[in-house]
Amino acid sequence: MMLPTAKLPQLGLVVIGWIGGLFTCLLFLQYNSPKCAPEYVPPFQPEIYKSVNFSKHISTTSGETGEEKPILLLWFWPENYRWNFQDCKTIYNIDGCHLTDRRNLYNQADAVLIFHKAINHDLSNLPPSPRPPFQKWIWLHVESPTNTPRIPGLENLFNLTLSYRRDADISVRYPLTVSKKPNEDFVIPKKDKLLCWFVSNLAPSTGIGTRMSYYNELKKYITVRIFGSMSGARMKDEEYFPTMSSCKFYLSFENSVHKDYITEKLNGPLAAGTVPVVLGPPRQNYEDFAPGNSFIHVDDFPNAEALANYLLKLDKDDEAYKRYFDWRKHVRATPHLTLWNQEFISYICHACEYIGKHREYKAAHDIYKWWFS
Numbered sequence: 438m439m440l441p442t443a444k445l446p447q448l449g450l451v452v453i454g455w456i457g458g459l460f461t462c463l464l465f466l467q468y469n470s471p472k473c474a475p476e477y478v479p480p481f482q483p484e485i486y487k488s489v490n491f492s493k494h495i496s497t498t499s500g501e502t503g504e505e506k507p508i509l510l511l512w513f514w515p516e517n518y519r520w521n522f523q524d525c526k527t528i529y530n531i532d533g534c535h536l537t538d539r540r541n542l543y544n545q546a547d548a549v550l551i552f553h554k555a556i557n558h559d560l561s562n563l564p565p566s567p568r569p570p571f572q573k574w575i576w577l578h579v580e581s582p583t584n585t586p587r588i589p590g591l592e593n594l595f596n597l598t599l600s601y602r603r604d605a606d607i608s609v610r611y612p613l614t615v616s617k618k619p620n621e622d623f624v625i626p627k628k629d630k631l632l633c634w635f636v637s638n639l640a641p642s643t644g645i646g647t648r649m650s651y652y653n654e655l656k657k658y659i660t661v662r663i664f665g666s667m668s669g670a671r672m673k674d675e676e677y678f679p680t681m682s683s684c685k686f687y688l689s690f691e692n693s694v695h696k697d698y699i700t701e702k703l704n705g706p707l708a709a710g711t712v713p714v715v716l717g718p719p720r721q722n723y724e725d726f727a728p729g730n731s732f733i734h735v736d737d738f739p740n741a742e743a744l745a746n747y748l749l750k751l752d753k754d755d756e757a758y759k760r761y762f763d764w765r766k767h768v769r770a771t772p773h774l775t776l777w778n779q780e781f782i783s784y785i786c787h788a789c790e791y792i793g794k795h796r797e798y799k800a801a802h803d804i805y806k807w808w809f810s
């Protein structure tokens with residue numbers, strides 16, 4: 438059968454258009470343009486992101502090598518604390534990824550960082566599905582298991598875990614650093630207070646029962662200087678280190694007791710030149726991160742009264758007190774960020790560093806089984 442002659446011009450146009458398109462494509466392919474590569478048509482693009490101009494981003498290159506940096510998309514700002522992404526470079530010298538909060542880059546993001554506490558219980562505010570097959574989701578959580586809402590349906594969504602736990606894929610802590618050359622410059626800061634505690638969180642639901650009952654017992658035998666909202670006055674961020682260093686001892690009491698959950702509450706006094714009195718996981722776990730003679734553990738004493746007596750004795754014995762600083766000869770603590778909006782910077786920057794270096798396939802199955810074990 439012949440085609441009706443009236444349709445012939447149209448057919449001709451289609452064929453010419455098709456050949457023309459193919460030719461343009463071949464020409465582009467020769468110059469390695471991503472425009473004709475199959476992935477140019479974004480196959481996973483959900484309706485709401487249709488307006489993205491892909492050509493704008495595909496050509497994004499960086500560094501002197503011209504190699505493209507992976508994109509790390511911050512899906513939520515944790516606690517809505519905002520800061521400048523440049524801080525990763527200026528504070529930690531981390532520049533390994535393109536960090537962004539622009540959700541319209543979702544389809545190109547190599548990794549998406551998702552803050553656990555911001556996820557709705559029905560998962561309705563997670564990034565759209567299906568996700569691009571090359572994309573990794575990172576679970577960001579900084580609280581202990583006691584303070585982890587169990588949101589159903591999250592167990593098998595993530596590729597990487599990011600927390601303080603040493604066995605997280607990305608473990609972010611406050612490491613002490615060792616130096617071969619002895620530090621000769623350390624002097625114990627001037628002290629005008631015996632025992633201090635900075636405390637704001639008084640919510641019983643956060644598991645603080647253990648530390649509150651210990652404190653209530655301890656204060657019967659020794660004076661504890663309280664700072665922070667428990668004392669009725671919020672402490673200014675910039676007063677944190679100066680106040681800390683003016684205390685001989687500091688109560689580094691974690692809100693709940695869990696493996697590796699040793700937070701800035703330990704790093705603060707170590708960096709300030711104060712002796713921490715710790716309550717948290719067993720001494721052995723602390724000694725994974727800090728020299729055994731850098732802190733006093735509440736478990737070293739049968740009860741709070743014995744601890745109080747020991748601190749009072751050290752207050753009178755300068756030589757014995759000084760021995761808590763011996764470790765500083767070759768080990769150093771680094772002050773952490775203390776401004777209210779800086780709480781998550783280190784976590785987010787280290788995620789950036791990680792995805793800048795790691796390309797391997799990874800799935801994190803059953804995160805709750807791991808987390809709550």
Ligand SMILES: *[C@@H]1O[C@H](CO)[C@@H](O)[C@H](O)[C@H]1NC(C)=O
Pocket residue numbers: 490491492493
């Ligand atoms: C998309 O971005 C490119 C590069 O910035 C620009 O040249 C082009 O005009 C943009 N296209 C549209 C439709 O906005």
Ligand SMILES: *[C@@H]1O[C@H](CO)[C@@H](O)[C@H](O)[C@H]1NC(C)=O
Pocket residue numbers: 570571572573574593594595596797798799800801
């Ligand atoms: C990420 O994890 C999900 C869920 O386990 C998995 O389906 C996906 O293939 C993983 N993707 C990458 C790029 O590792």
